[in-house]
Amino acid sequence: MQIRPATPQDKPAMIALLKKSLGEGLIPKSEALWTWKHEQNPFGASFVLLAEENNTIIGLRAFMQWQWKWKGNLYKAIRAVDTATHPDHQGKGIFKKLTLQQLELCKQQGIHFVFNTPNDQSRPGYLKMGWVQQGRMPLKFKVTNPIALAWAVAFKKGKAGSTAEDPTPVQQWDPAVFKLMDRYTNTDNDQLQTVLSTEYIRWRYADNPLFRYNYFTDFENFLLIGRIKSHSFTRELRLVDCMLFNNASSDRHINSRISRTILPYCKKNKIQVISFSGQQYQLNRSALSWMGIIPVQNRGPIVTVRDLNMSEQFSSLLNINNWGYSLGDMELF
CATH class of the missing domain: 3.40.630.30 (Gcn5-related N-acetyltransferase (GNAT))
Incomplete structure (x- = not known):
């Protein structure tokens, strides 16, 4: 061989x-x-x-x-x-x-290092080859329609669950979104974040041949990206990335501006649940209080990492507080 x-x-x-x-x-x-x-x-x-x-x-x-x-x-x-x-x-x-x-x-x-989210079948093999479990990805949830969700869960109780991409037509990406990204710079904070750029957003989301991503923006202060996931008992808006511009996190009005963009969309598309990365939520909490009071929960996939050239810094990767990853960073595609 x-x-x-x-x-x-x-x-x-x-x-x-x-x-x-x-x-x-x-x-x-x-x-x-x-x-x-x-x-x-x-x-x-x-x-x-x-x-x-x-x-x-x-x-x-x-x-x-x-x-x-x-x-x-x-x-x-x-x-x-x-x-x-x-x-x-x-x-x-x-x-x-x-x-x-x-x-x-x-x-x-x-x-410097390897990361992935192997399933229960493949994870043991990775661990034998030197991978280490960093932890389960924290998720933040908002229930937008509790009555509809409770009814749907009760009606579907005992039936096999399934998930599928939603057939809702994707919006065309306005070129102004990419012009907005031209002004974006990753802030120097205490958490690892994917290097975001116009090229990355275009490749990862706008031109993605697998999933239909939509964006939510005022073309000045914020850009959130998400996709609808249809389950057997509910419809979920999975917010996969969040970017704030012009020091918007310090604007006391930004929270209401974002909610007025996203929540009407959820109502129109009969979405009962919104999901968001717990780590990215903590980074942008002041702009995301509209996500409600449900605590961040460790309900996401298990993240594993392996050292290549991090040396003594590798132990820092095992501390989840050092990560600011989004759902878009970790979802399979």
């Missing part, structure tokens, strides 16, 4: 392997999606290793590049994302070999 970096010519075979190994599932496998996700990322192209035997690709491991800003410093990270092993070659340790070799290559490239 040979392990080598992927080349552009490998793309059709890689997509075929993903389909054979994982099926289509909720996220379709296509060359267009791969190109958007792994090649157009403004943080840089993904690191991709392949396992090959008899001129046939039998294993794949992709790490997506990411960048965080913390206390004025830039940290390069990778997200452990796509992986696949040919069904005829299971049990040969291909996943582990590709992952460990990819980690070493990324370490040589100066990447």
